[in-house]
Amino acid sequence: MYVCYADSGYLRFTYEATDFSPAKAYDYIIIGGGTAGCPLAATLSESYSVLLLERGSSLNKSVLYESNFFQTLLAANDNDSPAQTFISEDGLQIVRARILGGGSMINGGFYSRADDYSYDNAGIEWDMRAVERAYEWVENSIVTHPARLNRFQTSLFNGLLESGVVPDSGFTFDHVQGTKIGGSTFNDSGIRHGAVELLNNANPENLDVLVHAMVDRVIFSTFNPLG
Numbered sequence: 001m002y003v004c005y006a007d008s009g010y011l012r013f014t015y016e017a018t019d020f021s022p023a024k025a026y027d028y029i030i031i032g033g034g035t036a037g038c039p040l041a042a043t044l045s046e047s048y049s050v051l052l053l054e055r056g057s058s059l060n061k062s063v064l065y066e067s068n069f070f071q072t073l074l075a076a077n078d079n080d081s082p083a084q085t086f087i088s089e090d091g092l093q094i095v096r097a098r099i100l101g102g103g104s105m106i107n108g109g110f111y112s113r114a115d116d117y118s119y120d121n122a123g124i125e126w127d128m129r130a131v132e133r134a135y136e137w138v139e140n141s142i143v144t145h146p147a148r149l150n151r152f153q154t155s156l157f158n159g160l161l162e163s164g165v166v167p168d169s170g171f172t173f174d175h176v177q178g179t180k181i182g183g184s185t186f187n188d189s190g191i192r193h194g195a196v197e198l199l200n201n202a203n204p205e206n207l208d209v210l211v212h213a214m215v216d217r218v219i220f221s222t223f224n225p226l227g
């Protein structure tokens with residue numbers, strides 16, 4: 001069975017924080033090697049030097065299997081598990097990611113593009129051609145069009161239609177009204193493809209990734225200690 005970590009080229013520029021002496025200045029330092037941090041680091045590294053800091057570990061093969069989804073969440077603890085329990089501000093006990101690839105390595109894998117409302121109300125003048133290219137990059141790298149729905153998904157799909165969430169929009173990546181089949185970051189063999197794989201597209205000359213690198217504080221200064 002193909003496991004995405006078989007193609008883990010990013011490990012060439014991924015280091016344990018304690019083994020790394022960063023006597024170097026970077027154009028960008030990204031805190032959090034998660035779902036957003038990995039593609040951001042890969043993209044910026046095309047033209048800039050980048051340091052990506054992730055508090056979790058780089059590799060945990062068990063998260064790659066769809067069948068381990070609940071096991072990963074149930075094993076969440078305060079040490080070095082890929083998922084960490086915490087209590088939200090409104091009092092809910094929930095989990096968050098602590099692994100290179102972030103939430104994309106522990107989540108349900110459902111993939112959809114954002115809705116128009118989000119773009120229209122973000123207060124940003126989007127270059128929609130760049131947005132389209134970014135979606136295609138991600139979709140071609142880690143998203144699968146599911147060949148079939150499993151029993152749980154079929155029940156959910158039919159249940160939504162029966163309760164009036166219509167129309168049946170079939171398969172689409174777009175955010176549409178009604179009930180649809182979206183993409184999945186699990187392939188048809190139940191193997192997860194997380195955001196960490198997008199690091200394989202980085203320029204290795206320009207990117208250093210540190211794991212077990214917990215950022216405690218950020219100090220802004222005009223003084224350059226490297227001279």
Ligand SMILES: Cc1cc2nc3c(=O)[nH]c(=O)nc-3n(C[C@H](O)[C@H](O)[C@H](O)COP(=O)(O)OP(=O)(O)OC[C@H]3O[C@@H](n4cnc5c(N)ncnc54)[C@H](O)[C@@H]3O)c2cc1C
Nearest residue numbers: 032034035036054055098102103104107108109110214215
């Ligand atoms: C159980 C579960 C199921 C989900 N299912 C889906 C789904 O099916 N589809 C969907 O679209 N979304 C789903 N989500 C939500 C989705 O995974 C998140 O919205 C998304 O991953 C958030 O991305 P992010 O880059 O903002 O944060 P994250 O991916 O969480 O990345 C943040 C990273 O920063 C690191 N970090 C945090 N603090 C520090 C620090 N001080 N120093 C260094 N590193 C730090 C963390 O370890 C983490 O790796 C699910 C979430 C969960 C928890």
